[in-house]
Amino acid sequence: MFHQLDAKLQLFDFFALGYPAIFGASLGGAVVSSGSAEFGAGDSVVASTPTYFWRDNRYGTFQRCALVRASNAIKVTGEGYNVLDAVTIPTQAGIAALALGQVAGLERPIPGVAKKEGTIVVWGAGSTVGTYAVQYASQADYTVIATANLSSPAEEERVKSLGVSHVINYRLPAQETVDALKGYGPFTAILDAAAQPSSLGPLSTLLLATQPDASKRVIHSMGPDGQNVTDDSVTVRYTSFAKLGFGAKSDGTREEGGASDKWLKGLWGHGGWLRRGVNEKSVVAQKADVTEGVLEKVQECLDKVIKAKGSQVVLKLV
Numbered sequence: 001m002f003h004q005l006d007a008k009l010q011l012f013d014f015f016a017l018g019y020p021a022i023f024g025a026s027l028g029g030a031v032v033s034s035g036s037a038e039f040g041a042g043d044s045v046v047a048s049t050p051t052y053f054w055r056d057n058r059y060g061t062f063q064r065c066a067l068v069r070a071s072n073a074i075k076v077t078g079e080g081y082n083v084l085d086a087v088t089i090p091t092q093a094g095i096a097a098l099a100l101g102q103v104a105g106l107e108r109p110i111p112g113v114a115k116k117e118g119t120i121v122v123w124g125a126g127s128t129v130g131t132y133a134v135q136y137a138s139q140a141d142y143t144v145i146a147t148a149n150l151s152s153p154a155e156e157e158r159v160k161s162l163g164v165s166h167v168i169n170y171r172l173p174a175q176e177t178v179d180a181l182k183g184y185g186p187f188t189a190i191l192d193a194a195a196q197p198s199s200l201g202p203l204s205t206l207l208l209a210t211q212p213d214a215s216k217r218v219i220h221s222m223g224p225d226g227q228n229v230t231d232d233s234v235t236v237r238y239t240s241f242a243k244l245g246f247g248a249k250s251d252g253t254r255e256e257g258g259a260s261d262k263w264l265k266g267l268w269g270h271g272g273w274l275r276r277g278v279n280e281k282s283v284v285a286q287k288a289d290v291t292e293g294v295l296e297k298v299q300e301c302l303d304k305v306i307k308a309k310g311s312q313v314v315l316k317l318v
C-alpha cells in the first residue's frame with residue numbers, strides 16, 4: 001500500500017535514507033515463515049512496518065518478501081475483511097488510535113462499556129486518518145463533532161454513519177466554521193486529522209473561544225508543524241507513528257520494551273480495536289484504489305498517490 005510519505009520521500013528525500021533504499025511501510029499478504037507463535041506460514045496478514053524509521057530495508061514493503069513485526073501485524077481471518085479491504089487499517093487506524101488514545105488520553109473503545117462524558121472534535125473526517133479517528137472516538141462512546149468537505153451531500157451521510165453527531169463544513173469561511181463548532185464546546189480533545197496549514201488557525205481560534213483554562217488549550221495533530229496557531233497559549237502536540245508505533249528514535253535507532261509496547265498489544269493484539277476492526281468489521285474500512293500488476297507498477301502507484309485525495313492507493317501483486 002502507498003502513502004503520501006512514500007511519494008514525498010522519493011521526491012524530496014527528507015529522511016536522508018541510505019542508497020539503495022527499499023520503500024514502502026504498509027502491506028497485506030501471506031506469511032512465508034514466522035518466528036512468532038501467533039503467526040504461521042500461509043496466514044493472511046495486514047501490517048505496518050518501520051522501514052523508514054529504523055532505516056532497515058528488510059521491512060520495505062515494495063519487494064517480493066518483506067519483514068514485519070508481530071506487534072504491528074494482524075491476522076486476517078475468514079469472517080472479517082479480506083486483505084485488500086483491510087490494508088489501510090494497521091497504519092491509518094493505528095495512528096488515529098495512538099493520537100486519541102495514547103497521546104490525548106481518551107479511553108479505549110470497549111464494547112458494552114458505559115457512555116463517556118465528553119465531546120471530541122475531529123478536523124478532517126474526509127481523510128483516512130480522520131475516518132478512523134471519528135470511529136475510535138465514537139466507539140469509545142464520546143460525542144464526536146467533525147469537519148468535512150460538505151460539497152457533496154453524500155459526505156455528510158457517510159461521516160454521520162461513522163458515529164459523528166454533527167458535521168460542519170470546513171470549506172466555509174474560517175470564522176463561520178469556528179462559530180458553527182463553538183456551541184458544542186468545551187471539548188475533551190481536538191484532533192487535526194488533516195494536518196494542513198489551513199486547519200490549525202481555526203482550531204486555535206476555537207480553543208480560545210471555548211477553553212478558559214490555558215493549560216488545556218491543546219490541539220493534537222498528525223503533522224509536525226504548529227504554523228498558523230493564533231495564540232501563544234495554544235499548544236500543538238504532534239503524534240509520531242515512528243515513535244509510538246515502532247519505538248523509533250530520531251537517530252534511526254530504536255527502543256524496544258518501552259511503555260508504548262503494552263499499549264500496542266492492546267491495539268493490534270487479541271481483542272484490540274484494530275484486530276476487531278479487521279476481523280469483526282467493527283471499523284468501516286476506507287476505500288482503496290487498486291492497481292493490479294507486478295512490482296514494476298510501483299512507480300505508477302507512487303505517481304498516483306500524489307494526486308489521490310482521500311482514497312488509498314494499493315498495488316495488488318499478480
Ligand SMILES: NC(=O)c1ccc[n+]([C@@H]2O[C@H](COP(=O)([O-])OP(=O)(O)OC[C@H]3O[C@@H](n4cnc5c(N)ncnc54)[C@H](OP(=O)(O)O)[C@@H]3O)[C@@H](O)[C@H]2O)c1
Pocket residue numbers: 004091092095123124125126127128129130147148149170193194195196198199221222223239240241242308309310311
Ligand atoms: N503523524 C503520523 O505519524 C502520520 C501518519 C499517517 C498520516 N499522517 C498525516 O495525516 C494526514 C492525513 O493522512 P491520510 O493518509 O489520512 O490522508 P488522505 O486519506 O489522503 O486524506 C486527505 C484528505 O483530507 C481532506 N483534507 C485536505 N485538506 C483539508 C483541510 N484543510 N481540512 C480538512 N480536511 C482536509 C481532504 O478530503 P475532503 O476533500 O473530503 O475533505 C483530502 O482528500 C496527512 O497530513 C498525513 O501526512 C501522519
